[in-house]
Amino acid sequence: MEAIARDFFLYLSKNSLLNKIAQKRGGKFAAGKIIGGIDFQSSMRFIRDLNNSGLSVTVDHLGEFVDSEEVANERTEECIQTIEMIAREKLDSQVSLKMTSLGLDIDHNLVFRNMTKILDTAEKNNIMVTIDMEDVPRCQATIDIFREFKEKYSCISTVLQAYLYRTEQDLKDLGRYHPFLRLVKGAYKESPEVAFPEKKDVDENYKKLIEQSLLNGNYTAIASHDDQIIEYTKKLVKKHNIPTTQFEFQMLYGMRSKTQSRLVKDGYKVRVYVPYGLDWYGYFMRRMAERPQNISFAFKGIFKG
Numbered sequence: 314m315e316a317i318a319r320d321f322f323l324y325l326s327k328n329s330l331l332n333k334i335a336q337k338r339g340g341k342f343a344a345g346k347i348i349g350g351i352d353f354q355s356s357m358r359f360i361r362d363l364n365n366s367g368l369s370v371t372v373d374h375l376g377e378f379v380d381s382e383e384v385a386n387e388r389t390e391e392c393i394q395t396i397e398m399i400a401r402e403k404l405d406s407q408v409s410l411k412m413t414s415l416g417l418d419i420d421h422n423l424v425f426r427n428m429t430k431i432l433d434t435a436e437k438n439n440i441m442v443t444i445d446m447e448d449v450p451r452c453q454a455t456i457d458i459f460r461e462f463k464e465k466y467s468c469i470s471t472v473l474q475a476y477l478y479r480t481e482q483d484l485k486d487l488g489r490y491h492p493f494l495r496l497v498k499g500a501y502k503e504s505p506e507v508a509f510p511e512k513k514d515v516d517e518n519y520k521k522l523i524e525q526s527l528l529n530g531n532y533t534a535i536a537s538h539d540d541q542i543i544e545y546t547k548k549l550v551k552k553h554n555i556p557t558t559q560f561e562f563q564m565l566y567g568m569r570s571k572t573q574s575r576l577v578k579d580g581y582k583v584r585v586y587v588p589y590g591l592d593w594y595g596y597f598m599r600r601m602a603e604r605p606q607n608i609s610f611a612f613k614g615i616f617k618g
C-alpha cells in the first residue's frame with residue numbers, strides 16, 4: 314500500500330501539466346497554508362504574522378536538484394537578497410537551503426563559490442544559514458561542506474537524520490565544533506543497508522541523538538511533529554537542567570499550529586520552516602512520496618491543530 318502511494322505521488326510530482334496549473338493558479342491555494350508564497354516578498358506578511366505570535370522562522374526557497382550552473386547562480390543571488398531583506402525588515406528569520414540547489418550535483422567548486430558568497434552576507438547580517446540534509450548519496454558531501462565552512466564561519470548549521478545508522482558517529486565527529494544542529498527523523502526513502510527500516514528504531518535513535526547533542530552542549534533544534542519526541546525532550550531537559558536557550562523545537566509551516574502556539578506559551582522556543590517559491594507543487598507531492606506517512610502528516614497538519 315505504501316509503495317503504491319509513493320509511486321502515485323512521485324508520478325504526480327513529475328506531471329508537468331499539473332505543475333504548470335499549480336504554478337499558474339495554485340499559488341493562492343498554497344500561500345499561507347503550506348508555503349509562505351510564490352516569492353520571498355509575498356511570504357513576508359506570513360512571516361511577520363508568525364513572528365508576532367512569538368514564533369521564529371527559517372525560510373527555504375523551493376527547488377532542489379539543480380542541474381545547470383546558471384540556475385545554481387540565480388539561486389545563490391536569490392538567497393543573498395533574501396538574507397538582506399530579512400535583515401532590512403528586521404524579521405526573526407533564518408535561512409535554510411539545499412546544497413543541490415547551489416550546484417552540488419554539478420561541481421564542488423561551484424558550491425564552494427556560491428556558499429562563500431551566501432555566508433559572507435549571512436555573517437555580515439548575523440543570520441544563521443542551515444544546510445538541509447538530502448538523500449544518503451549526498452550526505453557525506455553535505456557534512457564535508459559544513460565542516461569546511463564551519464572552520465571559517467559561525468553562522469552555519471546543518472541537519473542530521475535519525476534514520477541513518479551513520480548519524481551517531483557523525484554527531485560524535487561534529488562534537489568538537491559544538492554546532493547548531495537540527496535533528497530530524499529523515500524524509501527520504503533509504504534502503505535497510507543504510508537506514509533503520511522500523512519506525513520504532515528510528516524513534517529510539519532519535520531520542521539517543523537528542524540526548525547526546527544536548528549533553529555535548531550543542532544548540533539543538535528538535536524538528537518533529539511527534540508528541541512523543543516533544544514530551545521526551547521536555548523531560549530530558551528538565552532532568553539535566555538544560556536551559557531553554559540551548560534548544561528549540563522546529564515544525565513545518567502549516568503543521569500543528571496549535572501545538573506550536575502551546576509550546577511558545579509554555580516558554581519554549583519554536584521555529585517554523587516556511588518554504589516559498591513557484592515549485593511548491595513538487596515540494597508538496599515529493600514530501601508525501603518520499604515518506605508515505607507524510608500523506609496523513611500533511612493533511613492532518615492542514616486540518617488538525
Ligand SMILES: Cc1cc2nc3c(=O)[nH]c(=O)nc-3n(C[C@H](O)[C@H](O)[C@H](O)COP(=O)(O)OP(=O)(O)OC[C@H]3O[C@@H](n4cnc5c(N)ncnc54)[C@H](O)[C@@H]3O)c2cc1C
Pocket residue numbers: 444445446447472474497498499500501536537538539540563564565568569585586604606607609610611613614615617
Ligand atoms: C523544520 C523541519 C525541517 C526538516 N528538515 C529536514 C531535512 O533537512 N532533511 C530531512 O531528511 N528531513 C527533514 N525534515 C523532515 C523530517 O525528517 C520528517 O520526515 C518529518 O518531520 C516527519 O517526521 P516527524 O518526526 O515530524 O513525525 P512522524 O514520525 O512522521 O510522525 C509521528 C507521529 O507524530 C504525529 N504527527 C506527525 N505529524 C503530524 C501532524 N502534521 N499533525 C499531527 N500529528 C502529527 C502523529 O501522531 C504521528 O504518528 C524536516 C522536518 C521539519 C519539521
